[in-house]
Amino acid sequence: MLVLVANLGSTSFKYRLFRMDQSDGKVVAKGGYERVTDHATVIEDTLSTLQRDGIISNPDEIDAVGFKTVLGKNLSGCVIADQKAIDALDGFTAVAPAHNPPYAAGIRQFQTALPKARLVALFETAFYQWTSPAYYSYAIPKAWRDIGIRRYGFHGASHKFIAERSAELGGRDDVAEIARRLYLDGPQSIDGKPFRVISCHLGGSSSVTGIRNGVAIGSSMGFSPQSGLPQNNRVGDLDSGAIPYAMRTLGISLDEAERQLTKESGLLGLSGISNDSRDIEAAAATGNADAQLAIDANIRAIRHWIGAFLIDLGGLDAIVFTAGIGENGTNTRAEVCKNLEAFGVYLDPAKNTACRASEAIISTDDSPVKIMVIPANEELVLAREVYRKLS
Numbered sequence: 369m370l371v372l373v374a375n376l377g378s379t380s381f382k383y384r385l386f387r388m389d390q391s392d393g394k395v396v397a398k399g400g401y402e403r404v405t406d407h408a409t410v411i412e413d414t415l416s417t418l419q420r421d422g423i424i425s426n427p428d429e430i431d432a433v434g435f436k437t438v439l440g441k442n443l444s445g446c447v448i449a450d451q452k453a454i455d456a457l458d459g460f461t462a463v464a465p466a467h468n469p470p471y472a473a474g475i476r477q478f479q480t481a482l483p484k485a486r487l488v489a490l491f492e493t494a495f496y497q498w499t500s501p502a503y504y505s506y507a508i509p510k511a512w513r514d515i516g517i518r519r520y521g522f523h524g525a526s527h528k529f530i531a532e533r534s535a536e537l538g539g540r541d542d543v544a545e546i547a548r549r550l551y552l553d554g555p556q557s558i559d560g561k562p563f564r565v566i567s568c569h570l571g572g573s574s575s576v577t578g579i580r581n582g583v584a585i586g587s588s589m590g591f592s593p594q595s596g597l598p599q600n601n602r603v604g605d606l607d608s609g610a611i612p613y614a615m616r617t618l619g620i621s622l623d624e625a626e627r628q629l630t631k632e633s634g635l636l637g638l639s640g641i642s643n644d645s646r647d648i649e650a651a652a653a654t655g656n657a658d659a660q661l662a663i664d665a666n667i668r669a670i671r672h673w674i675g676a677f678l679i680d681l682g683g684l685d686a687i688v689f690t691a692g693i694g695e696n697g698t699n700t701r702a703e704v705c706k707n708l709e710a711f712g713v714y715l716d717p718a719k720n721t722a723c724r725a726s727e728a729i730i731s732t733d734d735s736p737v738k739i740m741v742i743p744a745n746e747e748l749v750l751a752r753e754v755y756r757k758l759s
């Protein structure tokens with residue numbers, strides 16, 4: 369099965385073409401465009417390029433297109449990308465203004481450009497569709513809840529891959545199979561001991577997810593990707609009382625408050641230097657106090673959510689680090705795992721230092737909780753879900 373994974377930004381288009389079979393998938397072509405003003409033209413150009421390069425002889429050979437959609441109103445899961453999916457994206461444009469419009473437009477354009485291909489949307493919220501009302505309900509008036517304000521959770525593709533791979537690495541093939549088939553069969557009960565994982569996706573955008581037996585029980589992110597941990601430029605969790613206070617006291621509009629909370633906050637806002645953890649670590653090493661504060665606040669937030677899910681899960685079998693900072697940030701991993709021996713978490717410092725951007729178990733051999741580093745590959749995750757859905 370030839371699966372094109374389309375990554376659509378407001379001014380960018382990136383793609384990877386996968387050949388998928390039962391054993392897994394292989395990238396057969398990839399490419400991208402920046403400063404895009406007309407997505408329809410670059411989609412046409414992509415199909416011509418694939419033909420010219422001899423990757424396909426005819427666009428009809430592409431069996432499916434996968435879209436990593438973010439947030440749909442009244443719709444989640446791994447679903448056929450049809451008019452219902454477009455309406456769901458349009459319904460939450462105001463909550464995900466950078467993400468939803470390009471995907472809604474992209475689905476329409478692929479419907480025209482590849483009329484025979486099957487289009488599949490994997491919502492970033494999909495992994496959280498079985499969380500409990502007690503988890504996802506905010507304490508707000510019913511009228512607010514009725515318009516869809518609740519915790520959703522994001523980075524679902526990445527965390528679901530961690531659910532599968534951590535179970536394989538932890539010797540729990542039963543749980544790995546449940547996780548792989550989750551969007552086909554839903555959660556399944558298992559015989560014997562549960563498998564409990566806390567997955568830390570730490571990158572430009574970050575979240576922590578608790579996973580029991582292959583199914584998410586919650587995420588540090590809530591209604592929008594704006595929440596949870598401090599993000600690169602986005603605020604993370606903030607007391608709702610701070611926004612009206614800042615608007616009135618600083619004399620700024622709601623639009624300006626939103627701009628500052630999405631563009632000038634998070635690690636950038638705290639450090640005052642950069643939104644990139646490498647720059648922040650370098651500045652902290654030279655004694656910059658604001659850079660050190662950004663690091664400390666981020667570590668504290670990650671540990672806060674690990675603590676929350678440790679209690680909710682009733683114990684722990686693995687902590688996993690993934691994405692740019694999770695895979696490369698040896699200091700971050702060491703600080704996050706510090707003084708957790710009482711909970712069975714023993715980091716092996718040498719294994720931690722040796723592991724960069726590769727899969728590894730970095731806990732001591734006898735650590736009751738395994739600490740894992742698992743590289744993220746969101747395009748492959750998407751291609752796999754499309755393949756599972758359609759085969």
Ligand code: AMP
Binds near residue numbers: 570646647691693696
């Ligand atoms: P992502 O969004 O997963 O691409 O991750 C981006 C983040 O990963 C940025 O904050 C980078 O600073 C961080 N990152 C990437 N490579 C490294 C590295 N070698 N060491 C530390 N952080 C890194």
